[in-house]
Amino acid sequence: MSGPSVARALDEVPRVGSAALCMGVFDGVHRGHLALIEATRAAAVEHRARSVALLFDPHPDEVIHPGTVTPRLATPGLNLRMLEEAGVDVAVPIRFDSALRALLPQEFLAAMAPAIELRALVMTPESAFGRGGAGTPDAMRAHGQTAGFDLVVVEEIVLHGGEAISSARIRDAVQGGRIEDATHMLGHPPTIEATLIPAGAADGAARLRLAIDYPAALPPRGSYGVEIRSDAAAVSATLEIAREGGAAIVALGGEAPLSAPVVIAILAGGD
Numbered sequence: 001m002s003g004p005s006v007a008r009a010l011d012e013v014p015r016v017g018s019a020a021l022c023m024g025v026f027d028g029v030h031r032g033h034l035a036l037i038e039a040t041r042a043a044a045v046e047h048r049a050r051s052v053a054l055l056f057d058p059h060p061d062e063v064i065h066p067g068t069v070t071p072r073l074a075t076p077g078l079n080l081r082m083l084e085e086a087g088v089d090v091a092v093p094i095r096f097d098s099a100l101r102a103l104l105p106q107e108f109l110a111a112m113a114p115a116i117e118l119r120a121l122v123m124t125p126e127s128a129f130g131r132g133g134a135g136t137p138d139a140m141r142a143h144g145q146t147a148g149f150d151l152v153v154v155e156e157i158v159l160h161g162g163e164a165i166s167s168a169r170i171r172d173a174v175q176g177g178r179i180e181d182a183t184h185m186l187g188h189p190p191t192i193e194a195t196l197i198p199a200g201a202a203d204g205a206a207r208l209r210l211a212i213d214y215p216a217a218l219p220p221r222g223s224y225g226v227e228i229r230s231d232a233a234a235v236s237a238t239l240e241i242a243r244e245g246g247a248a249i250v251a252l253g254g255e256a257p258l259s260a261p262v263v264i265a266i267l268a269g270g271d
Helices: 030-047 060-062 075-083 103-108 137-147 167-175 179-186
Strands: 017-024 048-056 092-094 116-123 150-153 191-202 205-210 222-229 232-240 247-252 262-269
Touching: 030 048, 030 116, 030 150, 048 075, 075 092, 103 262, 116 137, 137 150, 167 179, 179 262, 191 222, 191 247, 222 247, 232 262
Parallel strands: 017 048, 017 116, 048 092, 116 150
Antiparallel strands: 191 205, 191 262, 205 247, 222 232, 222 262, 232 247
16 A cells, blocks of 8 residues: 655755646545646646656645644545556655745745756646745746746636535545545545554454544544455445544455555445
């Protein structure tokens, strides 16, 4: 499964050369993220460059508002793996801290040179980066004319109600038990990454506690049909979320892997 990721400073990015670049938290790697990646890949082909995604960690909200914890749809390591599976050439975890937040957008981009020679910057209309959110698409289009890169703007994927798909809306859906809505926005079932630990029995069946070492976005109390995925196999199971926030597997359709972290895909439920 996904291993730990080590976030880097901007001046520690790997040597890539000519690049088409996008950036974000990419939590859950949802359908909107995939549209951004597809546009970045296309820009890379057009500019004979490599496609690069910068993944910010920790979540910027936790730096901007100290003391807050943002529930995660996936670990940074799993998000990186999903970006790579989506076809991005280079996915790099970038440490988001007060020093990074203080950079002007022009300083942000310059800090990656010469490892990354920017040929195209891919953004959504509402996105911005750099000090005070000064790196808007309009500002970066103007900067690109002198810095030698093109700006590509990718429209957000809008739901029937007129709202754009976002990780925040998906978190709300998961935590509200709206698994079908979350799956629709993600393009895949919501997941939890955990290690399974034997914890006695329930109704004659082995009970496995979930050891989760990150602030996972969990559904509300109830029982959920899930699939436990490891490198070796995938087995069906029932996940029970307790009132106090604990989580356990209470029924298995096969032998569960216990020696390594697994990804638990939430398929349905909430009963």
